[in-house]
Amino acid sequence: MIGKVIISVFSTILSLALTGGVVIVFLVFWEETPLPNAWNPRTSLRVQDPITSITGFKFSRALRNGAACTIALKSAGSYVELPTKTDGELCGIKDHILLSGIGNMYVKPVNTRCQTALRVAMWTEHVIQPAAQRNLNTSVIETHHFSSYNCREIRAVNNSGTKRMSTHATAEAIDIQGFSFADDTRTTLLEHWGDGSAKSKFLKEVRDGACDWFRVTLSPEYNSLHADxxxxxxTGWGLCR
Ligand SMILES: [Zn+2]
Known part of the structure; x- marks a missing residue:
């Protein structure tokens, strides 16, 4: 008797799982699927879509090559595509773009790699703007940066070279120094990072959130070279400090 009940429960579960699987396959592969973009693994990443359990998959796929990256960036970024930049053996920019904005946020035109810009776009949409609303009741209208591309070695705290090239040498990094807001105020790390104000809280949330969208995030808490x-x-290995 108990055996029969177990078999019937098991077969019910199995048939539900199979039906569910068929429905999912149908939803994913049907051309006119009602699946929203954020849940559809076949469509490209759209920066403004809400975060779902497949965003990470779509994001990694968009970062894999220049063509996929520019398609995804098109959903939010203002940029022009530029030819690959080659600057000696160790420097240059692949998937080269000139980025000038993300959504309504202006970015002083910056030569960078599409993948760096796409990470900035996801960070802006899902971290910076919500943090500005939450902490300061306004939105960010400009991000201030110290550029992305710079053919140089990694700097050391004692000002000596390290003989290792910086990720800036391939525009796989960007340095952000502050933000301007729609209410006509601005913040910089130098002014507000450690002062305990609402802007300081905003900057710390923005740093914490950057760790979700970049492989390496360094802030004033890392070392004195990053005070501003x-x-x-x-690229890199998951440093978040
Ligand atoms: Zn840097």
Whole structure:
């Protein structure tokens, strides 16, 4: 008797799972699927879409090559595509773009790699703007940066070279020094990072959130070289400080 009940429960679960699987396959592969973009693994990443459990998959796919990256960036970024920049053996920019904005936020035109810009776009949409609303009741209209591309070695605190090239040498990083808001105020890391104000709270949330969208995030808490900017990197090994 108990055996029969177990078999019937098991077969019910199995048939529900199979039906569910068929429905999911149908929803994903049907051309006119009612699945929203944020849940559809076949469509490209759209920066403004809400975060779902497949955003990470779509984001990684968009970062994999220049063509996929520019398609995704088109949903939010203002930019022009430029030819690959080659600058000696160690420097240059692949998937080269000139970025000038993300949504309504102006960015002083910056030569960078599409992947770096796409990470900035996701960070802007899902971290910076919500943090500005939450903490300061306004929105960010400009991000101030210290550029992305710079053919140089990694700097050391004692000002000596390190003989290792910086990720800036391939525009796989960008340095952000502050933000301007729609209410005509602005913030910089140098002014507000440690002063305990609402702007300081905003900056700390923005740093914490950057760790979700960049492989490496360095802030004033990392070392004195980063007292006035966030160093945000497309490549690297998960440093978040
Ligand atoms: Zn940097």
């Amino acid at each position: 900017h966030f160093h945000l990197q497309h």
